[in-house]
Amino acid sequence: MLSKVRGPVRLAxxxxxxxxxxxxxxxxxxxxxxxxxxxxxxxxxVSRTVVxxxxxxxxxxxxxxxxxxxxxxxxxxxxxxxxxxxxxSETRTKVVHIVEVRRAIEAEAAALAxxxxxxxxxxxxxxxxxxxDEAAAAGRDGVxxxxxxxxxxxxxxxxxxxxxxxRYLGEVMRSGIRVTRAxxxxxxxxxxxxRREHHAIMDAIESGDPDSAAAAARDxxxxxxxxxxxxxxxxxxxxxxxxxxxxxxx
Numbered sequence: 001m002l003s004k005v006r007g008p009v010r011l012a013x014x015x016x017x018x019x020x021x022x023x024x025x026x027x028x029x030x031x032x033x034x035x036x037x038x039x040x041x042x043x044x045x046v047s048r049t050v051v052x053x054x055x056x057x058x059x060x061x062x063x064x065x066x067x068x069x070x071x072x073x074x075x076x077x078x079x080x081x082x083x084x085x086x087x088x089s090e091t092r093t094k095v096v097h098i099v100e101v102r103r104a105i106e107a108e109a110a111a112l113a114x115x116x117x118x119x120x121x122x123x124x125x126x127x128x129x130x131x132x133d134e135a136a137a138a139g140r141d142g143v144x145x146x147x148x149x150x151x152x153x154x155x156x157x158x159x160x161x162x163x164x165x166x167r168y169l170g171e172v173m174r175s176g177i178r179v180t181r182a183x184x185x186x187x188x189x190x191x192x193x194x195r196r197e198h199h200a201i202m203d204a205i206e207s208g209d210p211d212s213a214a215a216a217a218r219d220x221x222x223x224x225x226x227x228x229x230x231x232x233x234x235x236x237x238x239x240x241x242x243x244x245x246x247x248x249x250x
Contacts, residue, residue, distance in 0.1 A: 015054035103221035110213035113156035121156035
């Protein structure tokens with residue numbers, strides 16, 4: 001039985017994350033039939049529209065497949081999630097590599113968003129930034145809120161393939177992003193620095209300056225890498241054990 005979703009992150013993204021965790025954990029195995037739309041609505045306490053969008057996200061990610069007249073089934077993913085359950089030195093390398101991938105993609109997303117952003121997009125991005133602040137104030141890791149912010153930037157590009165890519169990478173890279181957030185949460189100056197970097201991306205997008213938006217996104221990822229590189233051995237020895245618990249995050 002799935003628990004009801006709640007919180008500041010978009011409901012469809014929460015449902016997609018919850019279903020993804022059910023699949024990754026094996027509670028929903030390859031070949032299993034997804035509960036019907038009506039059952040998911042009842043279990044999760046959300047609308048049919050939310051369920052349909054979440055299922056669509058997982059279809060795009062290659063985790064679900066609809067079969068005519070039979071329902072929606074779990075299929076073998078096209079790509080396995082990154083495994084961070086390694087020695088500390090290898091974990092450090094993997095997480096830094098994740099940051100490098102994000103830098104390339106999110107810089108282009110920010111630049112495109114700056115040329116195409118609408119007032120509704122601005123409202124969504126600002127709402128995502130507020131949700132990050134609220135998560136930090138409540139002592140939560142802010143992983144879902146951080147992912148929601150970067151998704152809202154991608155959505156402002158009006159490029160469905162880029163949006164799908166950012167959503168998919170967000171799930172694949174969730175563990176690495178959680179480690180990054182855990183490192184930044186150790187120090188208040190890190191938290192404030194990340195906040196300034198996020199707002200710099202937002203301001204450049206809102207001003208319609210693609211070069212500044214791309215630069216702000218690259219700077220954010222570069223500083224994230226520097227913060228990770230500066231983390232001591234004690235942090236990296238614990239990094240593989242940083243929990244990934246969607247129920248707790250939601």
